[in-house]
Amino acid sequence: MKSKSSKRIGIFGFGCVGQGLHDVLQDNPHLSVARICVRDKEKLRTLPSHSFTYNPQELLQDDSIDLFAELISDPKEALLIVRQALKAGKTIVSANKKMVSENLQELLALQQEFGGTLLYEAAVCGSIPILRTLEAYYGTEPLQEVSGILNGSSNYILSKLDSEGISYAEALAEAQALGFAEADPTLDVCGYDALHKISLIAAHAFGAVIKPEQVLRAGIQHIRKQDIALAQALGARIRLVASARLNKNNMLELQVLPTLVFPDSELYYVEAEFNGVQLQARYAGDQFLKGRGAGSHPTGSAVWADVSAALAGYKYSYPKFKYDADENLRPVPLEEEDVLKVYLRTTNPNLLPEVPWLELTTFGEDPHVGQLVGAIRRKDLLLYLPALKQTMAFIAQLPASVSAEQVVNASNIVLEEVA
Ligand SMILES: NC(=O)c1ccc[n+]([C@@H]2O[C@H](COP(=O)([O-])OP(=O)(O)OC[C@H]3O[C@@H](n4cnc5c(N)ncnc54)[C@H](OP(=O)(O)O)[C@@H]3O)[C@@H](O)[C@H]2O)c1
Structure with a gap:
């Protein structure tokens, strides 16, 4: 890999997204890829073997690298990589929504303590710049x-x-x-x-x-x-x-x-x-x-945008966070009392009478299939959903404007068409 500029990036992962990033970086004269860390030594690669390492520390401890892109498919290892980079005050871009969303509080604290930067636009809807839009425009x-x-x-x-x-x-x-x-x-x-x-x-x-x-x-x-x-x-x-x-x-x-x-x-x-x-x-x-919410080049493009922004000093500001007098993040209360209107079909209707429906219309002719339109409080649906899922239930939200009568009529049309 020839050096194209003074900035060097270390990439973790060379799968769908890692290869996509590598491709789009060919359009960037200001960044060179230091090395790429992968896991499988036997895999055939499209780049020469000296482009790769199998030891994450060879990237993480290389002080000549300006920033990292974490694009691996293993969320546990990804967390270790991002943690170590942030503890060293480095800049890292990730596409791993599971890892970031499940550890956001810790990752925010690490950035605050050690001064590093984590960006993750590619983790949310691939190429759609939703996080930057929320931050920069709707802050x-x-x-x-x-x-x-x-x-x-x-x-x-x-x-x-x-x-x-x-x-x-x-x-x-x-x-x-x-x-x-x-x-x-x-x-x-x-x-x-x-x-x-x-x-x-x-x-x-x-x-x-x-x-x-x-x-x-x-x-x-x-x-x-x-x-x-x-x-x-x-x-x-x-x-x-x-x-x-x-x-x-x-x-x-x-x-x-x-x-x-x-x-x-x-x-x-x-x-x-x-x-x-x-x-x-x-x-x-x-x-x-x-x-495009996924795919090699669309996601690579979002990672590239984060890499460029990070090199220019961009950080998320989390503009909607609110803090109490002790500077602790104030939680946003979650609604549990609102009522949702749902359509539900299950092949095991025995559980349905136990569910605390506020309104209920059942329909269908098959005694082994329960079909209904119901209104239910969010907290009750949260409570009963795991059991309903075990009955292979399919559940879908209906807009409030759709009446149970309309659904029953539609069901009759379907039955007539089948008959
Ligand atoms: N695919 C998409 O369109 C898309 C879109 C948005 C976000 N993402 C996210 O992007 C990340 C990567 O996804 P992907 O689709 O590119 O996955 P992928 O095609 O399965 O590639 C995964 C890469 O990670 C490497 N890897 C896995 N475990 C590793 C470990 N412990 N140490 C070092 N390297 C390791 C693999 O190495 P080997 O090559 O040696 O197997 C491979 O190169 C995931 O977090 C995914 O959720 C993907």
Whole structure:
């Protein structure tokens, strides 16, 4: 690797994102790659062997390196790397949403104590510059809501179900074959990936550092053709929507839920592996960002943007954080009493009567399938969701404007079409 300038970067990981970063850096005359740390000595590489090291310390302890990019797939090792870099007061850019979101408080404290810098735009919606937008543009303006489609794999699957009428298993297999879903898709299809991303968004948009278990989360893994058909009969699409909303009591409503979206929503038009994020600001009104949420070059581009910003001295300011008199971060209260309207289908209806529904309409003809539209308090859904998931239930949020009667009518249309 020839030296192109005085600035040198050490890269951890040479997979999808690491290679993407390496490619886009070829367009940057001011940065040279020192070395790349990987794990597998046997793997065939597209670069000569002297480009690589298998020992992270060879990068971390090299004082000639100006900054690091952490792009590995192992969150535990990634945390060790980022921790060590920050303890040395260094600058490091990461794409690892799980690692950053689960350790944000510690990573913030390390930056404060040792003066290092951590940026992680690529971790949230790949190429969409959502964190920098929240920091730089909406740092002072109060935000009411940030929500969107933050996971490309599940959106790809849902789009296929919608447009081709194939089964969930077929759509997942196709997404895996095309590299849009991991061999183990749990993080994506069960909503964990979107949860990690909305947690990071909540920190920058609302000043909230939250624990994953505080967030209502359901995924798309139990979706069936009849759920898609029902949504279509209503004129809607099902999308996995993550949202953070500050309500009129200044409490945060946080969730990752399959949701019925209608043509009046920008999210209705987010197809395949794309991501879309909508913002609602008090004075600016509504805004919408759409782009590639994953992939080698789109994610590499976001890492490059962070690397350039970091070299220019940029740090996140977390403008919405509020502190008490002892300079402790003041938590943002989370709403638990609000009521959600949901559609639910389960092949084990026995549990349903135990759930404390505020309103309930059941429908369907099959005695082995429970289908309902219900209204339920967020805290009750948080409590019962783990048990409902064990019954293979598929749950989706309905807009308040959709009545139970409309859903029942749509279900009848689906039944007539099948018959
Ligand atoms: N793929 C995307 O589109 C995307 C988008 C946004 C964010 N991200 C995030 O970016 C990160 C990297 O994802 P990826 O898709 O590039 O993963 P990947 O294609 O599986 O590549 C992972 C890389 O990490 C290296 N690695 C794994 N464990 C390591 C360890 N203990 N020490 C050193 N190197 C190690 C692997 O080394 P070997 O080459 O030796 O196997 C490989 O080069 C993840 O945190 C992911 O969540 C990915």
